[in-house]
Each structure stands twice: as structure tokens, then as C-alpha cells.
Amino acid sequence: MARYNAKTVEKKWQKIWAERKVFEANMGDKKPKYYILEMFPYPSGRIHMGHVRNYTLGDVIARYKRAKGFNVLHPMGWDGFGLPAENAAFQKKIHPAKWTHENIAAMRDQLKKIGLALDWSREFATCDPEYYGQQQALFLDFYENGLAYRKEAWVNWDPEENTVLANEQVINGRGWRSGVPVERRKLAQWFLKITDYSEELLDTLAKMDRWPDKVRLMQENWIGRSKGARVNFQIDGRDQPLEVFTTRPDTLFGASFCALSADHPLTEELAKDNSELRAFQEKCRKLGTSAEAIETAEKLGFDTGIKVRLPVGDGRELPLYVANFVLMEYGAGAIFGCPSADQRDLDFARKYKLSTPAVVLPEGEDEAVFEIGTEAYTGPGTMINSEFLNGLSTDEALKRIIEHLESAGTGKSEVVYRLRDWGVSRQRYWGCPIPFIHCETCGHVPVPKSDLPVKLPEDVAFDKPGNPLDHHPTWKHVKCPGCGEDAVRETDTLDTFVDSAWYFARFTAPNAKDPIEKSAANYWLPIDQYIGGIEHAILHLLYARFFTRVLKKLGQLDVDEPFTGLFTQGMVNHMTYQDSEGVWVLPDNVKTKKDGTFVRIDTGLSVTEGRYEKMSKSKNNVVDPDDIIEQFGADTARWFMISDSPPGRDLLWTDAGIEGAWRFVQKVWRLANDSLPALVSAPTTRPDRFSKEEIKLLTLTHKTIAGVSKDIEAFHYNKAVARLYEFVNGLSGIDEKSRKSWAFRQALLTLIRLLGPMMPHLAEEIWQKLGHKTLLADAPWPEVEKEFLSDETITIALQVMGKLRDTLEIPPNTDKSGLEKKALASEKVQRAIGDKEIKKVIVVPGKIVNIVIG
RNA sequence: GCCCCCGUGGCGGAAUUGGUAGACGCGCCAGACUCAAAAUCUGGUGGCCUUUGGGCCGUGUCUGUUCGAGUCAGACCGGGGGCACCA
Numbered sequence: 042m043a044r045y046n047a048k049t050v051e052k053k054w055q056k057i058w059a060e061r062k063v064f065e066a067n068m069g070d071k072k073p074k075y076y077i078l079e080m081f082p083y084p085s086g087r088i089h090m091g092h093v094r095n096y097t098l099g100d101v102i103a104r105y106k107r108a109k110g111f112n113v114l115h116p117m118g119w120d121g122f123g124l125p126a127e128n129a130a131f132q133k134k135i136h137p138a139k140w141t142h143e144n145i146a147a148m149r150d151q152l153k154k155i156g157l158a159l160d161w162s163r164e165f166a167t168c169d170p171e172y173y174g175q176q177q178a179l180f181l182d183f184y185e186n187g188l189a190y191r192k193e194a195w196v197n198w199d200p201e202e203n204t205v206l207a208n209e210q211v212i213n214g215r216g217w218r219s220g221v222p223v224e225r226r227k228l229a230q231w232f233l234k235i236t237d238y239s240e241e242l243l244d245t246l247a248k249m250d251r252w253p254d255k256v257r258l259m260q261e262n263w264i265g266r267s268k269g270a271r272v273n274f275q276i277d278g279r280d281q282p283l284e285v286f287t288t289r290p291d292t293l294f295g296a297s298f299c300a301l302s303a304d305h306p307l308t309e310e311l312a313k314d315n316s317e318l319r320a321f322q323e324k325c326r327k328l329g330t331s332a333e334a335i336e337t338a339e340k341l342g343f344d345t346g347i348k349v350r351l352p353v354g355d356g357r358e359l360p361l362y363v364a365n366f367v368l369m370e371y372g373a374g375a376i377f378g379c380p381s382a383d384q385r386d387l388d389f390a391r392k393y394k395l396s397t398p399a400v401v402l403p404e405g406e407d408e409a410v411f412e413i414g415t416e417a418y419t420g421p422g423t424m425i426n427s428e429f430l431n432g433l434s435t436d437e438a439l440k441r442i443i444e445h446l447e448s449a450g451t452g453k454s455e456v457v458y459r460l461r462d463w464g465v466s467r468q469r470y471w472g473c474p475i476p477f478i479h480c481e482t483c484g485h486v487p488v489p490k491s492d493l494p495v496k497l498p499e500d501v502a503f504d505k506p507g508n509p510l511d512h513h514p515t516w517k518h519v520k521c522p523g524c525g526e527d528a529v530r531e532t533d534t535l536d537t538f539v540d541s542a543w544y545f546a547r548f549t550a551p552n553a554k555d556p557i558e559k560s561a562a563n564y565w566l567p568i569d570q571y572i573g574g575i576e577h578a579i580l581h582l583l584y585a586r587f588f589t590r591v592l593k594k595l596g597q598l599d600v601d602e603p604f605t606g607l608f609t610q611g612m613v614n615h616m617t618y619q620d621s622e623g624v625w626v627l628p629d630n631v632k633t634k635k636d637g638t639f640v641r642i643d644t645g646l647s648v649t650e651g652r653y654e655k656m657s658k659s660k661n662n663v664v665d666p667d668d669i670i671e672q673f674g675a676d677t678a679r680w681f682m683i684s685d686s687p688p689g690r691d692l693l694w695t696d697a698g699i700e701g702a703w704r705f706v707q708k709v710w711r712l713a714n715d716s717l718p719a720l721v722s723a724p725t726t727r728p729d730r731f732s733k734e735e736i737k738l739l740t741l742t743h744k745t746i747a748g749v750s751k752d753i754e755a756f757h758y759n760k761a762v763a764r765l766y767e768f769v770n771g772l773s774g775i776d777e778k779s780r781k782s783w784a785f786r787q788a789l790l791t792l793i794r795l796l797g798p799m800m801p802h803l804a805e806e807i808w809q810k811l812g813h814k815t816l817l818a819d820a821p822w823p824e825v826e827k828e829f830l831s832d833e834t835i836t837i838a839l840q841v842m843g844k845l846r847d848t849l850e851i852p853p854n855t856d857k858s859g860l861e862k863k864a865l866a867s868e869k870v871q872r873a874i875g876d877k878e879i880k881k882v883i884v885v886p887g888k889i890v891n892i893v894i895g
Numbered sequence: 896g897c898c899c900c901c902g903u904g905g906c907g908g909a910a911u912u913g914g915u916a917g918a919c920g921c922g923c924c925a926g927a928c929u930c931a932a933a934a935u936c937u938g939g940u941g942g943c944c945u946u947u948g949g950g951c952c953g954u955g956u957c958u959g960u961u962c963g964a965g966u967c968a969g970a971c972c973g974g975g976g977g978c979a980c981c982a
Binding site for chain 1: 896897898899900901906907908909914915918919920921922934935936949961962963964976977978980981982
């Protein structure tokens with residue numbers, strides 16, 4: 042028998058699926074819809090193993106749901122904009138568009154070789170003008186509804202490159218590419234008003250039960266709701282009070298100072314004629330650029346000399362500082378400091394020799410001797426030194442003080458969120474142009490929708506630093522749509538997270554004249570299952586949720602949440618190797634010697650093993666999917682991706698593992714081929730009676746159907762794989778004669794159908810060899826027959842004092858007293874009991890009998 | 896610092912609501928086939944002891960709850976992740 046030739050067989054079926062448009066999705070089908078989506082790839086140049094895993098995981102679901110009778114939408118596209126294209130332009134002198142489109146073409150070919158059940162007719166890239174033009178229209182809708190606005194904001198400015206850097210592009214306070222110290226600059230930036238939805242985005246998380254708890258928790262922390270109070274402090278010599286936000290108004294009597302952010306309006310006002318304060322502001326702003334600096338930063342303050350009044354009690358006088366640890370973006374941009382109940386405030390108070398009155402007495406402490414040392418007490422307790430709050434618990438005090446402040450008109454309860462508005466301006470070429478025009482008389486004016494898309498100019502130069510759009514000779518010079526005078530285009534482009542915040546909705550009608558075609562979006566959305574990496578747990582998923590809510594508000598669709606089900610898959614890891622000179626060595630270049638040590642094949646240097654780490658170019662521990670598919674075929678690669686490791690955990694790539702998968706593919710092929718002659722003479726109609734052997738085989742078959750279905754639905758693919766191994770082992774053990782039965786034929790056909798989602802090419806090939814004229818891809822999932830789900834006998838564990846002494850084979854319906862009798866009849870059980878007295882017998886039907894002796 | 900998750904053979908991992916720990920695969924060992932090898936097939940494979948009947952120990956560590964704990968509770972140790980002056 043010929044070995045299975047994956048290469049020709051896989052090509053054959055990929056061609057047939059494509060020609061017959063098997064996976065193209067259409068609305069209007071009577072079947073229930075199912076929208077499955079994996080996060081679309083960034084066209085970096087080549088597919089990596091992480092992609093293969095991601096798309097295989099989704100493809101199993103797509104094919105399974107199809108077989109289960111769903112109208113499945115499973116599209117693919119490209120996250121086309123982004124910085125790497127500009128880096129390539131800068132380094133290799135290739136235009137970003139050319140680079141991106143070449144990468145897309147290469148990666149599309151690679152993806153097609155995996156045999157994914159994708160609807161390629163809906164493919165688009167976010168860098169297509171047809172897509173980003175629609176995005177510009179959406180942006181204008183956001184603007185008209187007050188959800189997009191411009192404001193001055195601090196940014197990381199690289200003075201060498203004349204551009205803004207993202208936080209992750211700033212390393213130790215320096216530009217990642219230029220290496221020069223980054224400056225903080227205030228620039229006019231576009232923002233999307235995600236904070237309008239803080240509460241909704243947070244509250245809905247609780248209902249999203251098909252999302253991993255971990256992701257929901259991360260989003261919850263990111264949105265960061267805090268309940269507290271806004272409190273007004275009178276400022277000596279001024280009418281306007283100072284507003285501060287606090288979560289601990291109960292500790293108000295313990296205040297010893299107030300502090301402003303360096304960017305607070307009052308600070309700015311005071312700094313106008315105070316050069317020392319201006320210098321201090323500068324110092325604070327420099328700190329903001331380096332995460333490392335923040336960590337080790339000392340609490341620094343600048344005494345303004347101004348006094349404020351405690352709004353409770355005798356209106357005690359407190360000094361007003363400007364402090365480096367107070368953020369303008371959070372709460373009121375100003376705080377009151379209670380050193381005894383907050384560690385930062387305590388550090389600050391110690392440094393500036395301020396008082397630290399204790400107001401919360403921990404349980405078990407004596408008020409007479411209790412003192413605050415180097416650690417603040419932030420826990421609950423009993424109020425002291427707090428006048429009308431004295432003796433109350435912190436919880437009671439919290440309520441009482443808010444009542445007091447509200448009735449006195451000096452404060453009110455307030456909820457604040459950590460979530461900030463989403464800054465979307467990027468000083469980049471390869472992104473979606475923001476459709477605005479700046480006019481001296483009219484301000485910023487939206488580009489009329491009829492003029493969209495605002496296309497990127499193609500003739501750009503990357504030879505000088507900064508944004509090519511900004512120094513393009515003609516592109517930005519236009520007439521103002523308002524007054525007709527000379528004006529300039531906005532040269533910033535949108536953050537690429539905007540592109541991916543709504544692509545899933547565009548897939549439902551990729552050629553629509555408007556951003557969204559409501560009927561299509563309402564038919565397909567929400568996405569029933571979304572699959573991607575945990576690295577997008579916060580930003581991408583939160584932005585997509587935000588966009589969906591806005592799209593609903595704009596009347597473009599009727600769903601609240603885009604993703605009903607979310608699954609985050611693990612990474613693909615590989616052993617790392619380093620040679621004796623410390624150079625990372627590619628796995629392909631490592632040979633194991635007889636004594637178990639390793640050497641580099643090319644240089645002969647000895648090599649040591651490191652840890653398993655995510656496949657990455659920097660660690661040089663990558664395995665190229667193309668090589669694997671060339672050598673073993675896509676089915677083998679797919680099978681390995683889903684066997685062994687649970688999809689949610691990291692997968693360890695090993696040569697032995699991929700070879701094991703390959704052997705299994707061959708084994709299935711052999712089983713089918715070896716069975717063909719017998720199947721020719723097997724009856725095709727179901728007999729009335731089955732032999733004992735046949736019942737056993739049918740029981741295995743139907744248990745496997747039930748188990749595999751359940752495991753696929755629960756993303757326990759590795760368990761489904763284990764069941765299929767057992768099934769194949771069971772079938773392989775059946776002799777030639779017994780294969781000539783209806784039951785065996787059913788079992789083998791079932792096996793092929795169950796394998797369909799996992800190794801579709803091989804399954805399709807065998808399906809055809811077994812005489813089918815229609816495609817397996819169109820065949821329904823096998824039905825479970827309940828009568829074959831229960832075994833004739835089950836095994837009961839017999840324990841004495843909780844220790845296993847014997848097992849019992851009995852019919853499943855044996856009752857308690859029957860079980861007890863049989864258990865006591867066991868010789869091994871009797872030996873374990875010995876001459877001890879039986880105190881109690883615990884019988885759990887179907888599980889165990891446990892005898893307690895004394 | 897705060898929050899979260901995870902620790903099971905040589906390895907990846909199974910184990911309904913507490914009920915036979917180690918399914919399945921990899922690796923390893925032995926055997927069959929072969930001149931030989933590869934491929935394939937069969938059997939074995941947690942540790943220790945053993946009179947070969949079996950016995951004892953064993954899910955990071957310790958304590959507890961229970962007839963019974965990988966599973967529940969508490970403390971600790973180790974690994975991973977998220978957030979980070981958020982008032």
C-alpha cells in the first residue's frame with residue numbers, strides 16, 4: 042500500500058473547496074448563523090506557528106459548526122497599517138504599500154496551504170482605501186456625536202526623529218531608535234471619548250460568561266472604578282475652593298497637607314510669576330517618561346506658601362504643595378494628604394516634616410499609645426481624633442462624613458474611573474488619515490463625506506525624520522471646505538487599534554457603500570466565538586467593545602457586545618539553544634550527539650539547552666510552518682497543534698511531537714486502506730440484531746461521538762484527540778473478518794467524520810475512497826444513539842478505610858444493598874477488615890463502596 | 896507594592912458536583928518481523944519493598960475538614976501573568 046501523499050492530496054482538496062465555493066457564507070439561509078473569527082494577522086511577511094495554532098483552533102470550530110447544521114461565517118483579512126511598514130521603507134527603501142501588499146500575497150498563499158475553511162470572498166486589508174475611507178466616515182460620525190474631540194495632551198517626543206513615540210517605544214527615557222532622551226511635549230491630539238462608556242463597559246463584563254475570567258478581571262482593573270468623594274477646601278485669599286478627590290473621606294480629620302498636580306490649572310497660574318515653580322514643573326514632567334524612574338522616584342513637593350482650610354472641624358490651616366506623585370488625569374488633579382492612612386502621603390509627610398495624626402485605630406491597639414511609624418495603616422478600624430466620627434467603624438464613618446459634607450455643601454460622593462480617553466493621533470504616514478482640515482478662520486473643519494476617502498499620497502519620501510505627510514510638498518495644502526481660503530490637512534493618522542476596532546463588523550458586508558450594512562451586521566453579529574492571543578486582553582477588546590456601543594448609538598447596528606464567546610490561546614514555545622559563544626542557534630542547526638550533548642551543525646561549536654520560550658526571531662528558536670507543511674503536510678501540522686497541549690496553555694513544539702502526529706495521520710490512512718476490501722462486502726443496511734462484539738464496537742463509536750463533540754465545544758481539543766486515538770486503536774484491533782460488518786462500516790465512517798474538522802484533507806480523501814460522491818465538508822456531524830452510550834457492566838471501587846482493596850464488575854443498575862453484599866463478599870476486602878468491627882458502610886451507587894472499621 | 900492564575904511520572908497532559916490518581920500521546924525498555932536497518936506490530940513502563948499473594952508511599956510543603964482530598968479551607972514555598980505614584 043502506498044504511503045499517504047499529503048502534498049498532492051491536500052492541494053487537490055484545497056482546489057475543490059475553492060472551486061465549489063464551499064465556505065462562502067450567505068445570509069438568508071434557514072439554518073442558524075454562527076460567526077467564528079480569529080484575530081486577523083498583521084502582514085509582517087510570513088506566517089508563524091502562532092498563526093497556525095490560532096487559525097487551526099478556529100477552523101476546527103468552523104468545520105464542526107458547519108457539520109452541526111449552522112450557517113457559518115469564517116472570514117479573513119489583514120491588519121494592514123502599522124509602523125513596521127514604515128521601518129521597512131526607511132531601511133530597505135521599499136514603499137510601505139508595496140511591502141504590505143507583497144507580504145499579504147505571501148501570507149495568503151501560506152494560509153491557503155493550511156486548508157482553512159475560510160470565506161476568502163470577504164477578504165480585505167485595513168490599508169485598502171475602500172476600508173479606511175469608511176473608517177474616516179465613521180470618525181466624522183463620532184465627531185458629530187461629540188465622541189471625537191481635540192485637546193492638548195502630553196506626549197513622548199523624540200527630538201531627533203521629530204515624532205511622537207508610544208510608551209513602549211521609550212526605553213530608559215530614550216527613543217528606541219534614535220537613542221536620544223525623550224521630551225515631554227504638549228500637542229493638540231485627537232481623542233475618542235471612551236470614558237463616556239466606562240460604566241457600561243465595566244458593568245456588562247459581569248454578564249459576559251463566555252469570556253475568560255482572567256480577561257474580564259484585567260478589563261475590570263483597567264477601567265478601575267473607585268467610589269469616593271469630591272471635597273472642597275477653601276483657599277486663603279481666594280473665592281474658588283480647591284477640589285480634591287478621595288476614596289477615604291473618613292480620614293479627613295487626619296489631613297496634614299494638600300497637593301496639586303504639576304499640570305493643575307492652579308499650578309500653571311502660580312507658575313506664571315514663579316520661576317522656581319516652573320523649574321519644579323519641568324522636573325516632574327521629565328519623570329513621566331521613564332517607568333523605571335517612577336518606580337524609584339522620591340516623593341517630591343514644592344510648597345506654594347498658600348494655605349487651605351480643612352472643611353471639617355475648626356477649619357484647620359493646611360499647607361498647599363505641588364507634588365510629583367499627583368496626576369492631573371485622575372480624579373480632581375489634587376489631593377489631600379492623610380499620612381497616617383496612606384503610604385505615599387506618609388513618605389511625603391516625613392520628608393517635609395509634616396504632622397501625622399492617627400485617625401483610624403486598628404483592632405486590638407490602645408489609643409493612648411498608638412502611633413504611626415514608617416508604615417501607614419490603611420485597613421479598617423475605629424475612628425479616633427475625628428470629632429463627630431470618633432468611635433465609629435471606618436465603614437460607618439465613610440457614610441457619616443459624606444452625609445455631613447453634602448449637607449454642608451463642601452463635598453459630594455463621586456465615582457471615578459482610571460480609564461482615560463483614547464488618544465488616537467499618530468504622527469505617521471502608514472495609517473488612516475484623519476479627515477479634517479485646519480483653517481485659520483474656521484478652526485478644524487471636517488472633510489465633507491462626499492470627498493472621502495482622504496487617500497494617502499503615494500509619492501512620499503522616508504529619507505528625513507518626521508511624518509512624511511507633514512513634509513509632502515502638495516498633499517496637505519487644500520482649500521477650507523467652510524470658507525474656501527487656503528488651509529491645511531490634518532497630517533496625523535489614526536492609531537491602528539482603530540482599524541481593528543470594527544473590522545469584524547465590516548466582514549459582514551465587506552463591499553457595502555456605508556461602513557456597516559445594518560441588515561448584514563444584525564444577521565451575523567455578535568461574533569459567537571472570537572479567538573486570539575491574551576496580549577489583546579485589554580486594549581483591542583476594549584476598543585472593539587467601545588466601537589460596537591457607539592455603532593449602536595449611531596444606529597448602524599443593534600448589538601451591544603461584539604464578542605459573545607472569547608477564547609485566548611496559548612503561545613507556541615520551543616526549546617532555546619545557545620552555542621559556546623552565547624549566540625542563539627536555530628533548532629534546525631542543532632544536532633544531538635550520541636552522548637546526549639548538542640553541537641551546531643554549521644560551525645561544530647557545542648550548544649547548550651535553555652528554557653522553552655515563545656518562538657521568536659530574537660531567540661532564534663523558530664520553526665517555519667512552510668517547512669513543516671512541506672515535509673509532513675497541513676493535516677499533520679494541524680493535528681499536532683491540537684493534540685497534547687490544551688488550547689489555552691502554551692504549546693511546546695518538539696520534533697518528536699510533530700513526528701508522532703505524522704505517524705497518526707499515516708495510521709488512519711492505513712486503517713482505512715486496509716479496511717477497504719472488507720468494506721466492499723459489508724452490508725449497507727442496518728441489521729436488526731447485533732453480536733456482542735458489534736455492540737461493544739457501536740458503544741465505543743457512540744461514546745466517541747458524544748465525547749468528541751463535548752470536548753470540541755469546550756475547547757478541550759487535546760481530550761478529543763485522546764478519544765480519537767482510543768477509537769483508532771479500537772478499530773485497528775478488529776480482525777479482517779469482523780470488518781465485514783455494518784457496525785464496522787459505521788464505526789469507520791464515524792471516525793472519518795469526527796476527524797473532518799481536524800485533518801480535513803485526509804478525511805475528505807478517505808471519504809471519497811469509501812464511495813461518497815458528495816463532500817465530507819458538506820456532510821452532517823454523526824448523531825449519538827443513546828442506547829449505545831451505556832456499558833453492560835461498570836467497575837466499582839471497593840475501599841476499606843478509604844484505601845482501595847478490590848474492584849467489582851457489576852451491572853450499572855445494581856442497588857445499594859446489592860453493592861454492599863458484593864463488597865463484603867470480596868476476599869480482599871475481608872482480608873483488609875481482618876477481625877476489626879465494621880462501623881459503617883458508605884455506598885455510592887455507580888462509584889464506590891467504602892467500609893469503615895474500628 | 897497591589898491583583899490574578901498555575902504547581903500531578905522522564906516529558907506534554909487526563910481525572911463530572913470530593914469517590915479506583917496518572918486516560919491519551921511522547922520518550923524509554925523488552926519482544927516479533929528483517930541478513931540488517933527503517934517502518935510496522937505486541938507487551939511493559941510513578942517510586943520503594945516483596946516470600947510474586949501482595950504491601951507501603953505518592954498530585955510543591957505543612958496543617959485542617961471528611962468515611963474518603965489532586966479536587967474544599969488556612970498558612971507557607973516555587974513559577975507565570977496583569978497593573979503600577981490611580982489619592
